[in-house]
């Protein structure tokens with residue numbers, strides 16, 4: 001039996017003929033109250049529309065992308081809904097949870113934690129793969145076709161979800177993703193705390209490792225700014241490029257001169273990503 005989930009409306013704003021709406025709900029996967037945002041294009045008034053998942057990066061909520069990326073105009077033209085989940089459980093106040101920008105609140109890393117005290121709440125993989133999709137399917141006019149994208153930690157989330165769920169998303173793209181979290185400071189810090197000391201448990205959440213294992217043949221479309229302040233220490237797209245070449249895995253990696261890690265970069269190229277996803281989402 002499927003239970004209908006209750007959604008508490010937070011806000012609603014008309015945007016480019018469609019609607020940007022925010023909701024609160026009780027998450028069973030995360031055992032806390034969560035907020036999320038959806039953009040419904042004008043076409044959703046009369047028909048079921050396809051859905052793009054957007055996963056945000058460290059320190060973000062559901063609001064950063066919706067307010068800064070400038071995605072609504074093109075999503076309205078293309079008839080695509082966009083859902084932005086939050087980036088971690090909220091309101092839990094676990095010890096140390098709010099002490100740093102790259103771990104705990106705002107930094108769920110899209111994994112299911114196995115370690116205390118995180119494992120009761122930090123199950124963002126299940127939340128984004130299963131629970132929130134079931135909630136939005138119940139409440140909004142969606143046609144079942146889905147794509148996924150994200151930025152930085154959210155780019156990592158988009159890549160691992162697509163690689164682990166072959167055939168589920170019609171397309172995947174990412175901006176400045178953390179492609180090899182097991183081997184960079186952000187990822188190692190988070191994975192050690194959430195998943196324990198054994199790096200063997202980390203590989204299921206690492207895009208480079210998943211491609212190396214031949215997890216899926218999904219084409220990966222990535223934009224990376226060459227002036228990104230996190231490029232050398234955290235992001236290292238050349239590692240994904242190398243493993244994709246070894247495995248003959250389809251990858252389009254665009255290096256964009258002069259662009260940094262910010263939402264100015266995302267806003268510049270989001271139209272390309274939306275049109276790429278629309279091609280796959282509208283294909284018969």
Ligand SMILES: N[C@@H](CCC(=O)N[C@@H](CSC=O)C(=O)NCC(=O)O)C(=O)O
Nearest residue numbers: 057058059060064101151152153154263
């Ligand atoms: N120290 C900075 C780092 C935070 C930051 O740059 N966050 C990015 C994502 S980084 C990888 O996941 C971001 O999207 N920030 C939100 C925004 O609206 O720009 C800090 O604490 O600011």
